[in-house]
Amino acid sequence: MSIISINGFGDNDLLQKFVKEWNDSEKTSQKKKDIYIDSVGGNISVFYTIQNMIESCPEKCTLTAIGEIHSSAFELFFSVKCERKILPFTFGMYHFGFDEITIDEKGKAKEEYGRARLNNLKLMHTYTLSFCKKVGMNDAEIKAIKSGKDVYFQYNRLKSFLKNTSK
Numbered sequence: 252m253s254i255i256s257i258n259g260f261g262d263n264d265l266l267q268k269f270v271k272e273w274n275d276s277e278k279t280s281q282k283k284k285d286i287y288i289d290s291v292g293g294n295i296s297v298f299y300t301i302q303n304m305i306e307s308c309p310e311k312c313t314l315t316a317i318g319e320i321h322s323s324a325f326e327l328f329f330s331v332k333c334e335r336k337i338l339p340f341t342f343g344m345y346h347f348g349f350d351e352i353t354i355d356e357k358g359k360a361k362e363e364y365g366r367a368r369l370n371n372l373k374l375m376h377t378y379t380l381s382f383c384k385k386v387g388m389n390d391a392e393i394k395a396i397k398s399g400k401d402v403y404f405q406y407n408r409l410k411s412f413l414k415n416t417s418k
Contacts (some may be wrong), residue, residue, distance in 0.1 A: 252283040257301060261293020261323055269301055284312045292322025295348065302331045309333035316341045316409070323348075329386050329416045337413055343404040345383070346396055348375050387415035 253276030259265055276284055286305065292298075305312045312333040320328045321344035328335065350372055352365035360366040383393045388402075395402045404412070 252285055253279060255284055255286045257286060257288040257290055257324070259290060261290055261297040263297070265293065266297045266300060273304060282311055286312060286314045287317050288314060288320060288324055288328060289318035290321065290324035291319055292324045295323045295326070298323045298327040302327050306332050318342070319344070322346060326382065329412055335413060335417070337406065337409050339406055341406055341409055343409045344401050345404070346401045347379055347399060348372060385416065386412040
């Protein structure tokens, strides 16, 4: 079995480290990949790339949450199609996505690029609420996320989400 880690903030460095460990595991005779995730989240495209890699051979992968799974790491964990486990005392957090753009004093995005990114965030809104329902968040949790709060989940609540997404 090969052990691969997703540890830290989800940026290009984390992705490069994951890809290296993934490719190294492909060079061995080991068939199974045990992947451990402990991340406060980060760039969603990093986690979508990791998800795509895991789903290229889901029968060989087990994703285990340890420590913290926050934000986009939370989304990866509850979306990926492979065997998943959560170790005791793992702590989760989810919220609406955010981006940094330049706005003017009227609250409008200054550049076309900023306007496009703002529109992209608006498109994500519906997806985020659908994801919250899919994992089984209750009305109070969804209301808190809608109001812009970070919502935290203890181990037992994460286990219930795992049951809801394992069907």
